[in-house]
Amino acid sequence: MHIVCPQCMSVNRVAEERLKHHPKCGKCHGSLLTSSPVELNEANFSTFTGRNELPVVVDFWAEWCGPCKAMAPVFAELTSELSTRVRFAKVDTEAFPALAQRFGIRSIPSLLLFKAGQEVDRIAGAMNAATLRAWLLQH
Numbered sequence: 001m002h003i004v005c006p007q008c009m010s011v012n013r014v015a016e017e018r019l020k021h022h023p024k025c026g027k028c029h030g031s032l033l034t035s036s037p038v039e040l041n042e043a044n045f046s047t048f049t050g051r052n053e054l055p056v057v058v059d060f061w062a063e064w065c066g067p068c069k070a071m072a073p074v075f076a077e078l079t080s081e082l083s084t085r086v087r088f089a090k091v092d093t094e095a096f097p098a099l100a101q102r103f104g105i106r107s108i109p110s111l112l113l114f115k116a117g118q119e120v121d122r123i124a125g126a127m128n129a130a131t132l133r134a135w136l137l138q139h
């Protein structure tokens with residue numbers, strides 16, 4: 001399957017059964033599956049959400065948002081736990097308002113789930129790990 005490198009954004013081809021063996025990027029040799037969310041911007045958003053063959057969940061957040069900060073550890077925990085099943089990314093809506101606008105983000109945190117570049121679901125508001133895990137794995 002195709003996996004986008006979180007460092008250099010190269011599209012790597014990785015056998016599905018290799019995902020759990022810490023695959024590395026063929027170009028930059030960094031880890032393909034990181035244990036922290038990938039920071040997206042206007043330049044890499046389409047590649048990361050569109051070319052990964054795992055679902056990609058994107059957390060739209062902002063520095064001033066209390067519930068976003070409260071949820072960050074939950075998001076980080078699941079990034080590590082589900083690294084071979086879901087790719088985790090985030091968008092700073094203050095730094096990249098055009099991305100927030102493109103997806104009609106009205107409240108944060110908002111989590112959008114993408115498959116092959118298409119938004120398939122979204123959920124808003126802070127939540128605990130059990131709720132977020134259940135939402136991610138039902139897709």
Ligand SMILES: [Zn+2]
Pocket residue numbers: 005006007008009010025026027028029030
């Ligand atoms: Zn790379």
